[in-house]
Amino acid sequence: MSDSSSSTTGDGIRVRTLGIPIKSWCGEHIKELISKTNLNPYRKYYRCRYAAQRKLENDNHIFKWVDEAFTDEIQ
Template sequence: MTSSSNSSARFPRISNHGVPTRCWCGEGIITFGSSTAENKYRRFYRCQIARDRKTENHLFKWIDEALIDEIRMVEAKHERVAQEITKFEERVIEKVKSEIVRVEAEMSEKLKEKVNLEIARVAQDMKQKLKIATVAMVVVGAIVGIWTSISVIGWLSSEFDGFKIS
């Protein structure tokens, strides 16, 4: 059990996607140029151990293929980030909309309360003014009634001054 954990610590698992940085053996990667006829001067990644020991199976990757892999990984990551941004924007817009609805409802309720208080105040004010107007009309009516009575009595007494009842 300890040998496998030691071996995995010495030879970390290395991904073969994109541009490699280390071989599976843990050795750093170096670039070399091909000298074969079909790939003359084509560049590749390889560790120094693999270069010296051609019989061992170490990491080998063409640089152009590694760069294409890297570009595809960046494009995939870019697409994931763009999707996350879109989802985030949608969540933010939903939260803003719900907050607007909440604030509008709260403001509407407060406005209704203020309007109702103002209506009650105006109604109370109008009742008070109506009472004053009613009392004033009663007083004016009484004055008119008294004045009319006095005027009629005065007129009658002037009309019937010379008339005596026997």
Template sequence: MSTTNYYSSASSSAICFSPHGVPSKCWCGENITTFTSKTKENPYRRFYRCVIAMKRENEDHLFKWVDEALLQEIRMVEEKCKLVAQDVNALRMEVMGTMKLHNINFKKMEDAMSKKIMKTVGVASVILCSIVWLWGRV
């Protein structure tokens, strides 16, 4: 967007269509430009307007104060940040739940392996003792 200083007698009552946030195009399809107000009511206040609207002030084209548009943009970004934070929290809770399940499954596998090892050690001990006993009888 280019910044140009023009005299503007535009008022917010001439709004035909005003999108939420910072506009990029007028309803007529023309790109939006930033102008500076030279009115007594709003001296040096910046606003968005298309070039056609500046040439034909009696037509209703997009008009929006820059400060109001930026405030709307900030509020939209804040809402998006809240949604992202909610998504992150939901994902964190899901990951924590999955980790708990993995830990439970790991513990079960560990217990099962421990029991199998104990059985194997027990059987090996019996076999070894039997071999030693048999060896001693020979």
């Protein structure tokens, strides 16, 4: 598993998102999606709705694997 459970604010400040994300730093709600990549096929993840709708990659909006979010919640 990769540590992709963080985002960067508009000011360029890196923020780790603990637990299940509810909103991105931009104010958008979070959407649950399913990965279609060869590296992580059918793996569920959370994504900022704004970034998901515009299919932004390597941006500063929320991206977090669902299994990592649940592990954070349990801890």
